Amino acid sequence: MADKILNKIYVKVWRQNSAKAKGRFETYTVENISQGNSFLEMIDILNDQLILGGKDPIAFDHDCREGICGMCSLYINGHAHGPDTLVTTCQLHMRKFSEGQTITVEPWRVGAFPVIKDVMVDRTAFEKIQQAGGFVSVNTGGVPDGNTIPISQDDAEEAMDAAACIGCGACAATCKNSSAMLFLAAKVSQFAKLPQGQVEAKRRAKAMYAKMDELGFGGCTNTGACELACPKSISIAHIARLNREYLKAKIAD
């Protein structure tokens, strides 16, 4: 099956030279793109064109290009990771676009994720949330045999559903409140479903929650937009579990 060729498309992209600089949209014409190409391959081609034309290429985050590292983070035509479902930007293919279309490319617009350059943002805030309690406090060595901690298949599966989070930030970028609740919930819920997570459950829920608020992410108003934007389809049921964990911890105070 040969892929169709898009003769001409227009890419309207956010350009901003540094965190402090003023940004603006620029529109570029890209020709001859195979629909079998990934979206980022199209950006590669555009960048090559810009470099050869003596211009600065578009800076964007990307790495594994197979949807797992969570580095890519483009807001395309009003959707985090573009118009396809259950994919990251790097897994989006040009067959989702049509001849002559204008494609608008923006960075994540979240106060806690300042722009570094063009469509590349700083997600250090997510790191800080994880550092606040996204771990089980065990040192290397001296742990019991893996099979001494039996875990029901259902619990393990549910923990895995939550643990599948890739930390890309699409949830916060999509949320009208710029809330990081789904990101936070994914970690808290993973540990809430596992016996290993119980010992520190209260401290974890409170500390991660407080850190998220401190970093300027908004509150959750249950619109569910994050779940739809999540490339790993992490359910907002995990937010419900996070809230339970948080409430339990607060009541125990």
Place this chain on the structure above:
Amino acid sequence: MSILNSKIPEGSISEKWSNHKANIKVVSPANKRKLEVIVIGTGLAGASAAASLSELGYNVKAFCYQDSPRRAHSIAAQGGINAAKNYQNDNDSVYRLFYDTIKGGDYRSREANVHRLAEVSPNIIDQCVAQGVPFAREYGGLLSNRSFGGVLVSRTFYARGQTGQQLLLGAYSALNRQIAEGGVKMYTRHEMIDLVTIDGKARGIIARDMVTGEIKPFGAHAVVIASGGYGNVFFLSTNAMGCNASASWVCYKKGAFFANPCYVQIHPTCIPVHGSQQSKLTLMSESLRNDGRVWAPKKQEDAEKLRKGLIGPNDIADEDRDFYLERRYPSYGNLVPRDVASRAAKERCDAGFGVNSEGKAVYLDFKYAIERLGRHTIEKRYGNLFQMYEKITDTDPYKEPMQIYPAIHYTMGGTWVDYNLMTTIPGLYALGEANFSDHGANRLGASALMQGLADGYFVLPYTIGDYLAGEIMVPKIDTNRPEFIEAEKSATAKLEKLFNIKGKTPVDHFHKKLGHIMWEYVGMARNAEGLTKAIQEIQELRVEFYKDLLVPGELKNVNPELEKAGRVADFIELGELLARDALNRNESCGGHFREESSTEEGEAKRDDENFAYVAAWEFKGVDAEPVLHKEELVFETIHLTQRSYK
């Protein structure tokens, strides 16, 4: 007599690690607080090492080029992690894992290192479970296993098709805890540009802040390289776009020997290349070969029709399908090791039985497994992989077999290390894919995760003490010393040189050209003529690169093109060494296939008499030939035989 001292401990194979641990020095807690260690890379090896060293009390500075340690490419490993737990009661043992790994590596790895790897493997699973890694479970709540290529037992632990992700997030969580406690200072978006040595010892690095472009010195009592492999020298590979060998390469140029660069793993089940603008290749996990059957058409005319798109794979009757792995290797069937499966696919395609428009693809079919187990079971086992395949190819693998073809995936070669994982530069260590020691000429599936975590959790934290015990009187390293000033200057000069060429060709063009040379002459089948040609063409490419490279943007700002230019400059040099090593090794072993050395049936033929050694190369200058040092491989426990999976 070789100048290489591998420091393999005395005693029988099963006593060596215990003996060694009993004999090496230990640093007191009070002294650990005074010592600093730099760790480059935050994949499984780097993150586990950084976290474990910090837990012990050392002051750690960790570096990664991504915006978070969680993004290191270990995250993309799909299938699983091996461990000699024998939970399945199928007669697995430390010895069997050791034996399988030595055999799988085609008898080109160091026995003592591999045995240690097998010994610590069960501890890794326990550690990960304790961290909350959600491994797959049986109904009774105990850990589940699956099979992988090259073995006859079921010892692979997994978390759906995202095992690497879950293990890395486990190590990342341990690292985060240490960052929060202040034991690890994390430097994201920082790239190592040079290694600093003082009086011959590794004492720090020079790094570029990838946001500001600033060049910064960092001092430490020891430096650990855990920056992964060099698969991207081929341009197209399953590695992430940013994966690079520059940290290892600057160490090589500062005197760390580089071992067995020609051992490159070509993974049999990747999504085939389409067109000429592709940026990377995507792996389909080896675990799929548990249930998928690999085939090509039996008849040439069917293959031709498939290539033209006149018929589909489902139009071909079972009796017209050639399940060539089951045919050639009845005892291992679809689960032969990767190198064997890759060559078999190439053989079929070269013979004219390839099935995509380029004639470079075979089928991996789940029809039979779905008939046997039902779609639901297959979905549960491989759902995310099937989804990934469909998103990329627009074809539903539940209905039509996957098209697959081999691609560069992993590099067994790397920086030479002794039993302590120390390189030939005192105080410089190499872990995980960055070193060479455990996988010989071919790595078995689900063993990369095992090795990365073994090195970081359970080997380095012990062995580094033996060196650092001698450094406790050394004060905090002063980065104002002339060695640092000098290294900073040369790092700046290196970047300025690339930036100021101002030629006409962007870096990707050179990278693609290099990849083309590598795949053509140094890929799945190699011969003396092609390799000689490759060396010459790579040298010409290097000249052209420094004449015509175009790096846009600014030095002191975010500049991905400058980053790539630095990496590709190193890849060009590394590619040449890889070809040299392949030329020197006139035998076939594991992933290294020399056409001059094959059996009548086309299988790889080893030459133990002349090549049972590790080839460790010493840098002598970019334009000078490197010097080969040989570490003889002594097999005290395992008897060398021609590998057979028939």
